[in-house]
Amino acid sequence: MVPQSTILIVADLEDQHRDTADALAAASEYRVLTASRESEVNDIVRDAHVDLVVADLDAQGCDIVEFLTRLRFTHPYLVRVLLVGDTGAELGEILSRTAAYQYLTKPLQPEQVGLVVKRALETRELARRHRLLARELKIGEDAAVFQDRPDAPAKVQASSFERLVYASEAMAELCNLAREAARTQLPILIKGETGTGKELLARAMHFHSTRSSSPLMMQNCGGIPDELLHSELFGHRRGAFTGAVSDRLGLFRAADGGTVFLDEISEISPSFQVSLLRFLQEGEVKPLGTDQVLVCDVRVIAASNKPLRPMVDAGKFREDLYFRLKGFELEVPPLRSRPDDIPVLTEFFVSKHGGMLGNRVLGVANDVVDLFRDYTFPGNVRELENEIRRMVALAKDGEYLTRRHLSPEFAKLKATPRPAAARGLTAEGKSLKEMVESLEQQLVRHALEKQRWNQSRAARDLGLSRVGLANKIRRYGLDEGGPLRD
Ligand SMILES: Nc1ncnc2c1ncn2[C@@H]1O[C@H](COP(=O)(O)OP(=O)(O)OP(=O)(O)O)[C@@H](O)[C@H]1O
Ligand SMILES: [Mg+2]
Structure with missing residues (x-):
């Protein structure tokens, strides 16, 4: 629905202007406000959204020229229509100062005012659309400058697995594997450096599993005293330890039928490792402070940003638990290896x-x-x-x-220019051979970086033999200079 436009009439309203206001309002197309005193006028303009003002130059309670001139700057899109008694010599100057859209002479004809208001509002709408289109055009041009430069990398289509977003082959492979693993009932171990998205992957797997309509519960195992961790996961009876003021169900039972995500699994104590192993083997839960053994059906997804294998070798993590946890093992690659x-x-x-x-x-x-x-x-x-x-x-x-x-x-970091091809390449003082070599060097470097200095793959991308690429690397003295070697 088109919002109703608001018109403000500023005049001494005891005379025929009142009829005009009533007639305009009766047409019910507009909301009509009236005011005669300066303070009233200012309040309305400040508080109401006014589209058009009709101001009588002869109004006694308000300096109309000053008011309309001020509106030009405070409300530039408010249409100003001036009402005059006679078209005296100063009118031209007043019109130019106030930049009024139009002037009307008294006595006022309501139909005439209606027509002017309609036309003025239409013109204003056209101007508004024009401004918007011009802005869109400007935005489009900027976007072209920023994103569609000839040297810009081709726009890559993003894929997603629940809330994980990716475009790299490495992540596509990982997510495909994770989708398959999610369908099984096996425990999952997710490895990967901090911040790589292990928790997002665990969530995605829960929601892609047959357990998706049951709860997903998360527990970070790092830095928590054993007793507390035990009570969080297995529950406790009231009075089981100081501070256990009521029974607690524990996450495993609360998530019955669903998934429990155990983050920082490398941090659990040897005694907790035993409890967890028993749970994984038998599905048994023994709340603290009871001898009662309860059974529940939960799939465990564990994550660690410390490699567990060396901990097993060093005797810090039970090997049997390690093998139990990694029914399926997934590794989220660090971001630097998937540019x-x-x-x-x-x-x-x-x-x-x-x-x-x-x-x-x-x-x-x-x-x-x-x-x-x-x-x-x-x-x-x-x-x-x-x-x-x-x-x-x-x-x-x-x-x-x-x-x-x-x-x-x-x-303070410096980016290596992408094969921007000719970015930075000027013809000044360089022979064609030098320019071609400079371009070739940039392209070779880019291909190597893209393939993380894997020479076979870079050679394939460049359409060169391995030996041919090795020659170019030697010729241009290229070296990796970064930690990304395969
Ligand atoms: N592929 C991705 N797409 C979108 N957001 C991501 C992706 N990977 C990580 N994130 C975001 O990065 C942040 C860290 O992710 P997450 O908590 O899953 O990492 P983590 O591997 O569990 O880290 P930590 O080892 O420190 O616990 C989160 O805000 C997450 O939303
Ligand atoms: Mg995490």
Whole structure:
């Protein structure tokens, strides 16, 4: 429905203006407000959304010229119509000062006012659309500058597994495996550095399993005293230990039929390892403070950012428990080994946090994405997300995220130019041979980086033999200079 427009008539209203106001209001197309004194006028303009004002130059209670001139600046989109008794010599000057849309002469004809109001509002709507279209066009041009430069990486389609977003082959493989594993009833062990998305993967697996309509319960096992962890997972009887003021069901029984996610599993004590093993073998739960043994059906998904195998070898983690936990073992790769995920994750986090803060960021400059692709991200996806959250918070509505939004730690990093092909390549003072070599060197470096310095794969991408690539590496003195070697 088109919102009703509001018209304000500023005049000494005891005379025929009242009829005009009534006639306009009766047409019921408009909401008509009237005012005669300056203070009233100011209140209305401040508090009500007024679309058009008809002001009588002869009004006694208000300096109309001053009022309309002020409106030009405070409410530029409010249409101003001037009502005059005679078209005196000053009229031209008044019209130009107030930039009135039109003037009408008295006595007022309600039909005439109605017509002018209708036309003025239509014109205003057209101007508004024009502004919007011009803005869209500008946004489109900016987007072309930022995202569709010839050297920009081709836009990659993002895939998702529940809330996990990815585009890399490594993550696609992992998620396919996880989908299959989710369908089984086997315990799952998820390995991976901090912040790689282990918890998101566990959630996704629960919701892709036959247990999805039963609860998913999460427990972080790090830094919790044994007794408390035992009571959290297996429950306790009132009075089982100091502070146990009531019975507690425990997560395993609360999640009966569903999934329990145990994070930081490497941190559990040897005695808790025994309890957990018994649960995994028999499905038995013994709440603290009872001799009662209860049975429940729960699938365990455990995660660890410390490798468990060395802990087993060092005798710190029971081998039998380790094998029980890894009915299926999944490893989430670190972000630095899957640079293809960086553009899609960047875009995803920009819209996630842009939306949350009500801040409409238009996109991310390519050199920022390049810089992210080159960075090692020890904190993995969490670190990327935190950086983008911060950038979005600093950006203004309608801006692109550029290097100046980066935190100081990121701002000091240097990105390797992508094969931007000719980026930075000038004809000045260089022979064609030098330019071609410079381009070749950039393309070879890019292919190597993309394949994490795996020479066979890079050679395949470049359409070269392995030996041919090795020659070029030697010729250009290329070296890895980064920790990404396979
Ligand atoms: N592929 C992804 N898509 C979208 N968001 C992701 C992805 N991977 C991680 N995240 C986000 O990164 C953050 C860290 O993820 P998560 O908590 O799952 O990591 P983790 O591996 O469990 O970390 P830790 O070992 O520190 O517990 C979360 O905010 C999560 O939403
Ligand atoms: Mg986690």
